[in-house]
């Protein structure tokens with residue numbers, strides 16, 4: 097879950113390596129912010145600095161004690177796993193002779209035995225991390241071989257677990273070597289300079305030409321070359337691609353926070369995900385479909401695997417896909433799917449939903465499903481990510497880079513993509529006529545403008561949020577597609593505002609949760625459209641039931657829904673839409689509410705405590 101950056105440039109030492117690395121770390125800080133550090137190759141040998149806490153602690157330290165000009169550099173921003181967030185545990189880790197520096201993202205599972213082996217040989221350790229063993233091992237292998245690529249290759253074969261490693265050596269002024277297994281690493285091709293990063297945002301302001309690394313590969317960059325081998329030493333030709341967004345997409349663009357900006361990006365995220373999906377005959381098409389149509393026609397069950405917000409998008413999708421395709425859909429947290437004895441077969445389509453494409457729990461679920469013979473279709477936001485590469489088919493969400501740790505625009509884009517998948521399957525299997533599908537696509541096409549209307553009229557939501565900043569517990573109720581929205585609303589409030597929040601199926605209320613209602617308890621109720629009276633009337637009754645017991649009711653309801661008015665203390669209005677489209681609207685006031693309340697409490701909404709954007713460890 098850490099962020100890593102590598103840079104190698106011209107032979108004349110300059111401040112560029114440090115500038116590039118720090119800029120990359122700023123863009124990657126969403127991946128972890130327990131500590132940050134850099135190491136540079138300078139004329140006088142290696143120079144490094146590291147500090148616990150956010151990147152600003154490091155930049156302040158560097159302003160007080162500048163590092164010399166350099167020709168290459170590596171940088172790291174950490175989400176702590178082994179060892180607390182201290183200066184000593186911050187990366188880079190440096191060999192005992194001070195000549196090699198190494199950074200790491202992932203977990204080295206066999207680090208204890210490796211550490212014992214090194215300590216028995218008298219190697220002194222300065223930290224509690226698993227990473228430090230790799231620094232000492234690569235340094236020793238380099239001393240024996242005089243070749244940093246070979247040293248990295250040898251060590252990579254000894255490590256168990258997940259890792260991206262980057263290393264520089266004092267004797268190699270223009271070389272950075274990386275290795276990856278189960279953790280992300282991309283290479284950026286520049287002009288007389290090259291880059292590495294956990295994702296392309298690390299170097300996007302310098303180049304949009306990227307190279308995708310596969311599993312168990314070692315990459316060596318100099319200013320003019322990029323060489324990749326596998327762990328057997330065979331040369332590999334990585335796939336090159338051009339990133340289709342630029343640096344301006346990954347900056348706040350006038351908003352105070354990334355969270356606020358990304359909430360406002362949502363109309364575009366939905367519109368871009370829908371763009372160019374039909375051919376001249378009006379038939380839907382997916383992005384990288386490596387599953388035969390006959391296989392998709394014979395699918396008899398879909399299992400969605402995902403975590404967190406992505407899993408809630410899957411829950412929403414279940415309602416639509418079952419309705420449109422008449423295929424049973426199960427939604428399972430990826431980590432639970434992998435370790436239970438799930439019944440899957442060649443006729444099961446596993447749909448993995450992930451913004452980052454790197455979530456380890458989801459990746460392992462994908463591998464597990466494929467081992468059982470199931471086909472996997474991934475709904476992914478990050479182009480070329482591990483899950484996209486390892487799946488049989490990919491449907492990309494085009495939400496653009498999501499930087500704030502709490503997911504917002506990815507959620508809307510994931511629901512949109514799931515709906516496209518559902519309609520695609522319905523088309524392929526003959527459940528829907530082309531004109532029916534066109535009708536649903538029109539409904540989806542109307543969503544961006546409706547989301548924009550909510551965003552343009554959000555002052556009331558913000559006002560109520562600020563007024564509620566001392567709240568300690570909030571409940572969320574929803575029925576049908578409103579149920580996953582209620583859970584997502586609760587998750588947003590937990591992770592952004594550190595408030596106890598729970599989402600319930602409204603029908604479950606009388607089976608227990610109603611006992612939580614005491615005088616003044618705030619309860620959000622996500623109300624179905626009155627055009628589905630069988631759902632709507634029951635939720636209106638639920639509003640009355642909690643209000644009768646003293647709850648303060650905050651009701652999300654369609655424009656023109658007057659039935660809720662007598663029982664709502666507060667109403668947040670959303671535009672009218674068909675039932676299956678409503679989640680794309682209902683969630684927006686809940687996102688704005690959580691973001692505003694957390695900001696009113698003075699919290700960092702982009703980087704909430706204890707979290708990291710990409711959960712790349714199990």
Ligand code: M6R
Nearest residue numbers: 404405406450451452455502503
């Ligand atoms: O990158 P992914 O979509 O696989 O991430 C899944 C979850 O970790 C993520 O949605 C998480 O729940 C967010 N913090 C939610 O805001």
